[in-house]
Amino acid sequence: MKTPIRMGKRDAASTDSPESALRERLYCCGVQRLNVIRSRRKTISLDINYRNEVTIRVPYYTDRNQILQFVEEREDWIEANACLIQEKQAEAERQGILTEEGLERLKQQAARLIPQKVQYYAAQMGVSYGTVTLRMQKTKWGSCSGRGNLNFNILLLLAPPEILDYVIVHELCHRKYMDHSAAFWNEVKKHIPDCTARRRWLSDNGMILMMRGQVYRR
Numbered sequence: 001m002k003t004p005i006r007m008g009k010r011d012a013a014s015t016d017s018p019e020s021a022l023r024e025r026l027y028c029c030g031v032q033r034l035n036v037i038r039s040r041r042k043t044i045s046l047d048i049n050y051r052n053e054v055t056i057r058v059p060y061y062t063d064r065n066q067i068l069q070f071v072e073e074r075e076d077w078i079e080a081n082a083c084l085i086q087e088k089q090a091e092a093e094r095q096g097i098l099t100e101e102g103l104e105r106l107k108q109q110a111a112r113l114i115p116q117k118v119q120y121y122a123a124q125m126g127v128s129y130g131t132v133t134l135r136m137q138k139t140k141w142g143s144c145s146g147r148g149n150l151n152f153n154i155l156l157l158l159a160p161p162e163i164l165d166y167v168i169v170h171e172l173c174h175r176k177y178m179d180h181s182a183a184f185w186n187e188v189k190k191h192i193p194d195c196t197a198r199r200r201w202l203s204d205n206g207m208i209l210m211m212r213g214q215v216y217r218r
């Protein structure tokens with residue numbers, strides 16, 4: 001399924017703006033929307049999100065040609081990323097976008113399974129923890145606060161069970177080390193010897209899971 005190109009208000013801007021000059025070129029690459037944001041920053045930055053929206057942040061008084069040149073130099077990068085995001089979106093649609101009922105089922109499964117697994121691994125590792133909160137998050141799979149309160153993304157239930165186990169152990173290891181130091185990773189490996197492969201799975205497939213939950217559209 002091809003997502004229709006959404007036209008923002010800025011499309012009506014004068015043909016002289018960097019937006020209108022860039023829009024046509026970038027939309028050909030699969031970019032859905034372009035935002036140029038001027039602020040009190042010193043450098044230009046460029047970012048593309050899950051929705052294939054490109055945001056260019058520039059200092060207030062940046063010359064139009066400077067912006068155009070900055071983007072031109074990065075056009076291959078933008079095109080490659082826009083293409084990758086479209087592929088991931090297609091894969092998410094192939095696997096199935098969650099319906100409201102599907103999401104409800106996932107929440108219930110998560111509420112049954114995650115606290116149980118946390119309890120199991122915490123006992124095995126000899127660590128304590130606070131509350132366990134389940135959420136649907138845009139970017140995070142899990143987190144652990146200084147007080148030991150744990151957050152987990154319910155979309156983890158869409159991943160193979162060993163991935164959920166890895167995220168739980170990862171967060172519980174933060175009860176021993178609040179950083180990602182070598183000591184922290186050694187601790188993770190003690191409980192999940194193939195943690196590297198599981199991390200790789202998440203970084204390869206994570207965006208697809210988020211897209212199946214359509215978190216980025218909410």
Ligand SMILES: [Zn+2]
Pocket residue numbers: 170171174180
């Ligand atoms: Zn961590």
